Amino acid sequence: MVHDRVGDESGDLRVAPELAFACECARDTCVETVPLPPLQFLAIGSDRNRFIVRRGHESLEFEEIVAERDGFLIVSVLD
Numbered sequence: 001m002v003h004d005r006v007g008d009e010s011g012d013l014r015v016a017p018e019l020a021f022a023c024e025c026a027r028d029t030c031v032e033t034v035p036l037p038p039l040q041f042l043a044i045g046s047d048r049n050r051f052i053v054r055r056g057h058e059s060l061e062f063e064e065i066v067a068e069r070d071g072f073l074i075v076s077v078l079d
Contacts, residue, residue, distance in 0.1 A: 018036055027057060
């Protein structure tokens with residue numbers, strides 16, 4: 001899983017450039033990415049119920065929007 005591998009790479013994540021992370025939406029055919037600094041991605045992913053999705057890729061029938069960022073959303077799966 002990408003969440004688990006981000007911190008495995010050598011180097012200082014505090015100065016790492018943005019990386020292209022896969023959109024974590026429910027669309028099987030989605031190949032879009034979300035550019036984020038690794039530490040921001042790890043902070044979001046520390047809650048295993050939160051996911052990054054491109055704006056417009058949210059599925060409000062089973063997700064709620066937790067936060068809106070420039071170009072992407074942080075969503076949480078509804079109980």
